[in-house]
Amino acid sequence: xxxxxxxxxxxxxxxxxxxxxxxxxxxxxxxxxxxxxxxxxxxxxxxxxxxxxxxxxxxxxxxxxxxxxxxxxxxxxxxxxxxxxxxxxxxxxxxxxxxxxxxxxxxxxxxxxxxxxxxxxxxxxxxxxxxxxxxxxxxxxxxxxxxxxxxxxxxxxxxxxxxxxxxxxxxxxxxxxxxxxxxxxxxxxxxxxxxxxxxxxxxxxxxxxxxxxxxxxxxxxxxxxxxxxxxxxxxxxxxxxxxxxxxxxxxxxxxxxxxxxxxxxxxxxxxxxxxxxxxxxxxxxxxxxxxxxxxxxxxxxxxxxxxxxxxxxxxxxxxxxxxxxxxxxxxxxxxx
Amino acid sequence: xxxxxxxxxxxxxxxxxxxxxxxxxxxxxxxxxxxxxxxxxxxxxxxxxxxxxxxxxxxxxxxxxxxxxxxxxxxxxxxxxxxxxxxxxxxxxxxxxxxxxxxxxxxxxxxxxxxxxxxxxxxxxxxxxxxxxxxxxxxxxxxxxxxxxxxxxxxxxxxxxxxxxxxxxxxxxxxxxxxxxxxxxxxxxxxxxxxxxxxxxxxxxxxxxxxxxxxxxxxxxxxxxxxxxxxxxxxxxxxxxxxxxxxxxxxxxxxxxxxxxxxxxxxxxxxxxxxxxxxxxxxxxxxxxxxxxxxxxxxxxxxxxxxxxxxxxxxxxxxxxxxxxxxxxxxxxxxx
DNA sequence: ACCCATTTTTACAGCGCTGTAAGTTCACCG
DNA sequence: CGGTGAACTTACAGCGCTGTAAAAATGGGT
Numbered sequence: 001x002x003x004x005x006x007x008x009x010x011x012x013x014x015x016x017x018x019x020x021x022x023x024x025x026x027x028x029x030x031x032x033x034x035x036x037x038x039x040x041x042x043x044x045x046x047x048x049x050x051x052x053x054x055x056x057x058x059x060x061x062x063x064x065x066x067x068x069x070x071x072x073x074x075x076x077x078x079x080x081x082x083x084x085x086x087x088x089x090x091x092x093x094x095x096x097x098x099x100x101x102x103x104x105x106x107x108x109x110x111x112x113x114x115x116x117x118x119x120x121x122x123x124x125x126x127x128x129x130x131x132x133x134x135x136x137x138x139x140x141x142x143x144x145x146x147x148x149x150x151x152x153x154x155x156x157x158x159x160x161x162x163x164x165x166x167x168x169x170x171x172x173x174x175x176x177x178x179x180x181x182x183x184x185x186x187x188x189x190x191x192x193x194x195x196x197x198x199x200x201x202x203x204x205x206x207x208x209x210x211x212x213x214x215x216x217x218x219x220x221x222x223x224x225x226x227x228x229x230x231x232x233x234x235x236x237x238x239x240x241x242x243x244x245x246x247x248x249x250x251x252x253x254x255x256x257x258x259x260x261x262x263x264x265x266x267x268x269x270x271x272x273x274x275x276x277x278x279x280x281x282x283x284x285x286x287x288x289x290x291x292x293x294x295x296x297x298x299x300x301x302x303x304x305x306x307x308x309x310x311x312x313x314x315x316x317x318x319x320x321x322x323x324x325x326x327x328x329x330x331x332x333x334x335x336x
Numbered sequence: 337x338x339x340x341x342x343x344x345x346x347x348x349x350x351x352x353x354x355x356x357x358x359x360x361x362x363x364x365x366x367x368x369x370x371x372x373x374x375x376x377x378x379x380x381x382x383x384x385x386x387x388x389x390x391x392x393x394x395x396x397x398x399x400x401x402x403x404x405x406x407x408x409x410x411x412x413x414x415x416x417x418x419x420x421x422x423x424x425x426x427x428x429x430x431x432x433x434x435x436x437x438x439x440x441x442x443x444x445x446x447x448x449x450x451x452x453x454x455x456x457x458x459x460x461x462x463x464x465x466x467x468x469x470x471x472x473x474x475x476x477x478x479x480x481x482x483x484x485x486x487x488x489x490x491x492x493x494x495x496x497x498x499x500x501x502x503x504x505x506x507x508x509x510x511x512x513x514x515x516x517x518x519x520x521x522x523x524x525x526x527x528x529x530x531x532x533x534x535x536x537x538x539x540x541x542x543x544x545x546x547x548x549x550x551x552x553x554x555x556x557x558x559x560x561x562x563x564x565x566x567x568x569x570x571x572x573x574x575x576x577x578x579x580x581x582x583x584x585x586x587x588x589x590x591x592x593x594x595x596x597x598x599x600x601x602x603x604x605x606x607x608x609x610x611x612x613x614x615x616x617x618x619x620x621x622x623x624x625x626x627x628x629x630x631x632x633x634x635x636x637x638x639x640x641x642x643x644x645x646x647x648x649x650x651x652x653x654x655x656x657x658x659x660x661x662x663x664x665x666x667x668x669x670x671x672x
Numbered sequence: 673a674c675c676c677a678t679t680t681t682t683a684c685a686g687c688g689c690t691g692t693a694a695g696t697t698c699a700c701c702g
Numbered sequence: 703c704g705g706t707g708a709a710c711t712t713a714c715a716g717c718g719c720t721g722t723a724a725a726a727a728t729g730g731g732t
Contacts, residue, residue, distance in 0.1 A: 003451065003475075005718060016682045021720060029680055031728095046473070050452035052392045053718025056687045061388065070417070072616060077413035081406070084434065093453075096432055098420065115339065116386035116688085117429075137382070139339075225620035254620045261622050280408060284561035284590045285621060286597050341688060352712045357690060365710055389688025392717045452718085 013041035110136035141310030165200020173208035177244035187219035228255030250275035272333035287331030349377035446472035477646030501536020509544035513580035523555035564591030586611035608669035623667030
């Protein structure tokens with residue numbers, strides 16, 4: 001089946017190609033009779049516009065990229081879902097790019113060596129520093145997501161990690177917990193996200209008048225429940241005796257739940273546990289997870305707004321926006 | 337920064353545009369001195385090929401779509417990851433499309449009203465019947481994924497659901513379980529996937545000489561652990577007393593674990609539980625899940641091979657391929 | 673019937689690239 | 703030193719569509 005082109009429709013309808021284009025786009029100034037004739041030709045031939053020609057002519061692809069570490073991490077999958085939905089409402093498709101958490105790949109994403117694929121990029125870096133980000137070629141609009149410090153020249157949407165971490169610690173302290181551990185700081189160098197959460201963790205302890213004890217910080221691989229279980233398990237076996245855990249994310253929390261259960265420690269009676277991200281499964285595990293929940297819909301909305309403004313030509317300094325978060329209290333660290 | 341075009345590079349290097357194109361593509365018959373000169377011009381100008389022009393000229397976009405119900409379901413996220421990886425190895429990007437499990441959207445995916453976005457589609461339908469699929473416009477190559485019966489004219493890659501379900505039941509029977517329930521059949525009409533798994537479940541029971549008891553079939557929403565927990569919980573409260581559960585997928589299994597635990601039933605001592613999909617978190621919950629694992633890498637490989645053959649013009653009858661699966665035995669339904 | 677202001681339609685050129693086929697240059701042989 | 707095939711390079715046309723600006727048609731007065 002040879003592909004039907006705009007001009008084929010035009011020929012059949014006896015109008016110029018541009019008029020067909022106008023009909024396809026619902027342009028107002030087309031006589032009803034003309035529109036009907038063109039529409040009939042479209043239907044008759046089964047014409048479907050080819051976006052490549054269009055995008056070459058308009059300079060827009062109506063596609064955005066969302067770049068983040070790994071689709072298999074529930075938080076990112078859920079984020080992608082929300083953003084794809086919001087992008088769709090604005091007429092854009094979403095292309096997902098996984099960096100695998102590798103600095104190389106993150107760099108490649110910013111300096112893409114092919115143009116014309118997407119109109120803009122939403123990018124959640126893990127390792128790239130703001131200096132590196134600031135040096136990106138700038139051929140294409142970028143909005144940063146997540147917790148990294150962003151350069152002044154680039155838009156950025158995030159939650160207040162420090163405040164959230166403080167809130168978590170205060171919640172645990174209000175439950176009477178005194179030996180509050182932090183589970184899964186990357187080793188040897190924490191990602192920016194972890195760094196901020198650790199700062200908040202420490203601030204929270206200080207605010208509650210609790211000592212900051214480095215031996216209560218468990219290092220481990222991020223984004224992997226089993227790794228968290230092993231890391232925490234080893235720490236517990238080595239004698240660490242926390243009465244609460246601030247976990248870097250829900251996956252770590254799930255691993256922690258296992259490690260605790262395997263040692264006969266009850267949650268929350270013996271050890272209260274909090275997660276981060278409030279993934280869907282947070283309600284399915286037992287006990288269900290108390291967790292920090294970012295306002296994902298708002299995050300998607302703001303990020304897309306900023307990006308679309310850039311695509312429309314806005315060229316000012318970077319905007320840095322904070323979206324809301326909340327502590328969702330569940331069984332693993334219940335309310336007082 | 338005005339965009340640099342191929343012709344700009346050609347001008348600077350003093351060659352024809354086509355020669356620049358040849359250099360970009362690593363075409364063999366370019367004199368070294370020419371290549372060097374062109375390369376220098378490319379670097380100097382920071383030229384990056386525009387894929388839109390290329391794809392208009394070649395007729396290829398080097399993008400594939402993967403359409404499935406919902407990114408937030410871990411199995412699909414993990415599937416998307418594997419397929420994206422395999423597609424990348426073949427030089428293709430992957431565009432994800434979520435159907436939301438809606439028949440309407442599934443139909444729209446097949447009869448996309450815009451052309452030229454992707455070169456082919458991998459499609460995991462939930463509700464579309466093979467008749468409907470067979471009637472799709474055929475403008476674009478499609479390979480079906482997953483468990484639906486596919487029309488004879490369309491390629492299809494799947495695992496043997498019936499055999500896998502039989503295997504699960506036999507495993508449970510070998511543990512001495514006699515009252516093996518099935519958790520989460522969609523109500524009122526099961527999806528094709530559920531139907532096949534139910535058939536296998538029944539066959540397995542018969543093969544083991546166990547009675548098929550309809551009251552051991554729990555209906556419920558699919559893809560949602562909490563719904564599974566509620567559905568199973570209600571059934572248990574109503575007096576159902578299984579000693580094993582075949583769960584439709586790992587999410588259902590996780591919900592089931594909760595429902596059982598809340599009622600003081602021990603897994604696997606009182607009730608053995610199996611899942612399906614072997615998602616990453618299957619090892620993180622407690623007890624870890626015995627689950628059916630499809631060979632995802634092989635699935636991705638085969639599906640892409642078939643699709644790329646279609647894109648290359650293959651026009652024969654549909655190929656139907658079965659990829660391997662295995663029963664991964666863990667704590668929730670241990671080996672004998 | 674004619675003029676003017678709209679409304680509707682069109683011609684044109686070009687977005688950036690590559691396949692084809694037809695040059696042109698080169699190295700080497702007789 | 704011409705001839706020859708291989709190695710290299712290019713002209714051309716067109717992939718399918720849309721922005722622009724200008725032309726054509728229409729309608730409403732006078």
